[in-house]
Amino acid sequence: MASNFTSFLILSTILTAVSVRCVELDVGGDNGWAIPSTKNQQLYNDWASSNRFKVNDTLRFQYQKDSVLVVTQEEYEKCRSSHPIFFSNNGDTLFTLDHPGLYYFISGVSGHCERGLKMIVKVLELEPITPPSNQSLSSPSSAGSNALGFATSGLILVIVFALLSSCIGAIIF
Ligand SMILES: *[C@@H]1O[C@H](CO)[C@@H](O)[C@H](O)[C@H]1NC(C)=O
Ligand SMILES: *[C@@H]1O[C@H](CO)[C@@H](O)[C@H](O)[C@H]1NC(C)=O
Numbered sequence: 001m002a003s004n005f006t007s008f009l010i011l012s013t014i015l016t017a018v019s020v021r022c023v024e025l026d027v028g029g030d031n032g033w034a035i036p037s038t039k040n041q042q043l044y045n046d047w048a049s050s051n052r053f054k055v056n057d058t059l060r061f062q063y064q065k066d067s068v069l070v071v072t073q074e075e076y077e078k079c080r081s082s083h084p085i086f087f088s089n090n091g092d093t094l095f096t097l098d099h100p101g102l103y104y105f106i107s108g109v110s111g112h113c114e115r116g117l118k119m120i121v122k123v124l125e126l127e128p129i130t131p132p133s134n135q136s137l138s139s140p141s142s143a144g145s146n147a148l149g150f151a152t153s154g155l156i157l158v159i160v161f162a163l164l165s166s167c168i169g170a171i172i173f
Contacts, residue, residue, distance in 0.1 A: 024058045024094075025051060027119070033063040033093075033107070036116045044105075044119035053097055053123045061093040066117070067108035068093045076104035076120070079113035100125045 027033055028047055036043035061068045067089035075081040086095065087108065097103065100123045107117035 022056055022058065023054070024060055025053075027059050027061045033061040033066060033068065033117065035107075035112055038115075041116035043116060048119050048121050053121055055097060055100055055123060055126065057097050057123070059095045059097065059121070061088075061095070061105075063091060063093075065109070066112065068095070069106050069108045070095070071104050071106055073102070073104055076106055076118060079106060079118065081106070081108075084108070097121065097123045099123070 028044060031043065067087065069081055069084040070086035071081040071084050075084075088095075089108070103121040103123065105119045105121065106113040109117075
């Protein structure tokens with residue numbers, strides 16, 4: 001029983017490590033955040049729908065003489081906002097998707113949003129974690145292997161926490 005619990009701990013820790021990743025995505029790929037060509041006005045929404053976004057993923061906007069605003073759906077449709085939820089114009093904006101749901105991005109420069117510099121990003125709810133299989137990883141229980149199992153899961157936990165804290169630097173692993 002205790003050994004099953006240990007395997008469960010190890011498995012769920014590994015699952016957490018695998019599912020809780022910080023991913024940094026470059027908005028628009030090589031294009032960066034810039035007015036798309038007239039024949040490609042859906043560039044950003046196409047880019048957004050070809051990606052799967054998770055909570056805590058980070059978007060990187062790279063641009064020159066422009067800005068990034070997060071606005072409401074209504075403001076997105078009007079292409080203007082007097083009180084954006086988020087504003088940045090430093091040329092290299094990192095934005096963390098910190099909750100599930102829809103995010104509406106527009107350029108704050110007059111006329112740019114109308115010409116396609118806008119994007120809707122959908123962040124998925126957390127997927128339910130599949131319960132670990134009941135097949136035990138460790139050999140038939142003995143006091144020694146249990147102690148080893150607990151030591152191993154402790155070590156894995158430490159590694160996961162180290163990796164999670166490095167998420168601030170948005171490291172892909
Ligand atoms: C996102 O990051 C915050 C802060 O680091 C953390 O508290 C939260 O649990 C994370 N959420 C997910 C789904 O990873
Ligand atoms: C464990 O899995 C086997 C088949 O893989 C199944 O027959 C058994 O009922 C499962 N036991 C538990 C406790 O879920």
